[in-house]
Amino acid sequence: MHEYPITKSIVEIAERHGREAGASCVARITLVVGERSGYIPESIRMYFDAIAKGTLCEGADLSVVPVRPKLRCPACGAEFERKPYSFACPACGTDGHPTDIGKEFYIESIEVS
Numbered sequence: 001m002h003e004y005p006i007t008k009s010i011v012e013i014a015e016r017h018g019r020e021a022g023a024s025c026v027a028r029i030t031l032v033v034g035e036r037s038g039y040i041p042e043s044i045r046m047y048f049d050a051i052a053k054g055t056l057c058e059g060a061d062l063s064v065v066p067v068r069p070k071l072r073c074p075a076c077g078a079e080f081e082r083k084p085y086s087f088a089c090p091a092c093g094t095d096g097h098p099t100d101i102g103k104e105f106y107i108e109s110i111e112v113s
Helices: 003-020 041-052
Strands: 026-034 061-067 105-112
Touching (some): 003 026, 003 105, 041 061
Antiparallel strands (some): 026 105
């Protein structure tokens, strides 16, 4: 349910961008959403249609670029995606540590027409 306020903010930002550009509508919004960001893309999409109704964003394509989390190996510095049931670095076998990769959440682009 915490996707509702963030989706409302996305619509407000995109609509403001569209108005400043003198556009008649927002055609597409591209979001970057890390799997560890705490936001669920499907929930954002569900709220988006309802919130965008009656705005410049109504009917816009909402595209999501997912970012998978990565670990960093403290021994060799390699960044890698964790395999199920393992934290081992594929290069050297040392257990990796969490990084901020996969926590991203931002608007990558807004296309207007």
